[in-house]
Amino acid sequence: MERAVVKFRHCGRNIYTFADPQAGTGTGLCPVCQQPPVLGLLDAPVALPGPFSSGHRAPCAFLIGAREGPRSLGEWNDSELHVGISNSAGLVYNYTLSGVQIDEQGWEQCVCIQLIPPWRDSLVDSWDKELQLFSSLPTWAAERFHEEREFGSCCYGFALSFINHMRSVDGKDSLSRDEFTSRHVLPRIKLASMFIRVYEEILQNGFCVNDQ
Ligand SMILES: [Zn+2]
Structure with missing residues (x-):
């Protein structure tokens, strides 16, 4: 999904195409009225x-990646998704079968939800330290992965527990899994799935029309 998508209005409709129509599809005509x-x-x-x-360029963020690449991010399906937390240098901490991993790469195409406003310097500083400490807690040992699995997706549990830990450091209440998901995650997943639908349709037909 590397091509840029543009939107314009014609014939009273929103029309989406690729910014760089390839030979054959780029006739220069409106795909709806052919004018x-x-x-x-x-x-x-x-x-x-x-x-x-x-995610490696999104400091202090909650990252949603997918095992099958970004196209499978269109639906909120726990088993397909893998989430992690980035530190201020773009290292991604994520809980896996082999314990907490710290990835320098592999999160290049994901949904990034920034969690700290950049001007909160002191919070950014403690974020990195706390993330390192938090990741080495015995709770996140490899051999506990299966126990954690009973409570749903383990990587999600790790990330949300850390977010709640930082919220308490910041004097804020914890968020339940449902609150966090509906407030912060689902709106972004909806946007992503809309984009994927438009993208797939342009790939197939050369354009996509939305009457809204
Ligand atoms: Zn037209």
Whole structure:
């Protein structure tokens, strides 16, 4: 999913295409009315921001990756998703069968949910230290992975427990799994799945029309 998607209005509709139509699909005509589009002042194509970015460049964030690549991020399906927490240098801590792993790469295409406003310097400093300490707790030993599994997705439990730990350091209440998921995760997953639908349709038909 590397091509840029643009959106413009014509024929009273929102039309999505790739920014760089490949030979054959890029006729220069509006794909709906087959006329050369005369675009008005506010109809110019605008880039549709992709929902995926590199977790290694998102400091102090909650990252949602997928084993099957970003295309399978369109649905909230615990078994397919793997989540982690980045530190301020872009190292990604994630809980796996072999305990907590610290990845320098592999999270290049994921949904990144930034958790700390960049101006909270002191919180950023303690984030890294706390994340390191938290990851070495016996709770996250490899041999406990199966026990943790009974409470749902283990990597998610690790990440959310850390977020709640940092919230308590910051004097805030804990979030339940449902609260965190519905407030912070689902809106981003919905955006991602919308983008994936549009992208797949452009791949297939050369364009995608949305009447809203
Ligand atoms: Zn048209």
